[in-house]
Amino acid sequence: MEYMFEVVVLPVSDADRSLAFYTERLGFNLDVDYGPSPDFRVVQLTPPGSACSVQIGVGLTDAEPGSVKGLYLVVPDLEAARAELAERGVDVREIKHKAPLDTWQGSFEPGVDPERRDYASFAEFTDPDGNTWTLQERGFRPS
Numbered sequence: 705m706e707y708m709f710e711v712v713v714l715p716v717s718d719a720d721r722s723l724a725f726y727t728e729r730l731g732f733n734l735d736v737d738y739g740p741s742p743d744f745r746v747v748q749l750t751p752p753g754s755a756c757s758v759q760i761g762v763g764l765t766d767a768e769p770g771s772v773k774g775l776y777l778v779v780p781d782l783e784a785a786r787a788e789l790a791e792r793g794v795d796v797r798e799i800k801h802k803a804p805l806d807t808w809q810g811s812f813e814p815g816v817d818p819e820r821r822d823y824a825s826f827a828e829f830t831d832p833d834g835n836t837w838t839l840q841e842r843g844f845r846p847s
Contacts, residue, residue: 709756711748712775715767716760716833723747723760725832729792732758751777770834782816782841786827789839794829796839801825820844 716722726732732749735757739745745761754777779785786796801817802808802824817824825841 713759713765715765715769717769719761729794772835775837778840778842780843782825796829799827
């Protein structure tokens with residue numbers, strides 16, 4: 705049996721503001737925007753290259769807007785991804801990496817991992833409601 709994880713529902717306070725943030729700032733693709741009544745609207749968005757989407761809207765969840773923490777977007781070049789998002793107006797925190805990686809005890813140092821090892825480097829940002837996202841580098845190949 706296959707179990708495919710395909711959707712995460714994000715609680716937001718304003719679906720239109722969030723739709724603009726996710727499409728214009730993050731570059732997510734708009735898959736669905738369906739609102740048959742004022743009490744229900746589902747907006748599904750997918751990051752480029754991802755098999756998992758997010759849904760925002762009205763009447764989807766009772767969770768507090770901004771209460772989702774720890775979502776990850778995995779990218780092959782963290783510095784390039786951070787620069788691209790910052791250029792689009794996303795307030796992405798500075799890059800940090802696990803240190804020392806081999807005996808990691810929860811400490812970080814500034815910048816990308818010097819060896820660009822998978823799962824070692826991160827940068828974080830939040831959506832307009834405070835849902836938190838982490839960019840994580842995996843698969844870096846120098847050009």
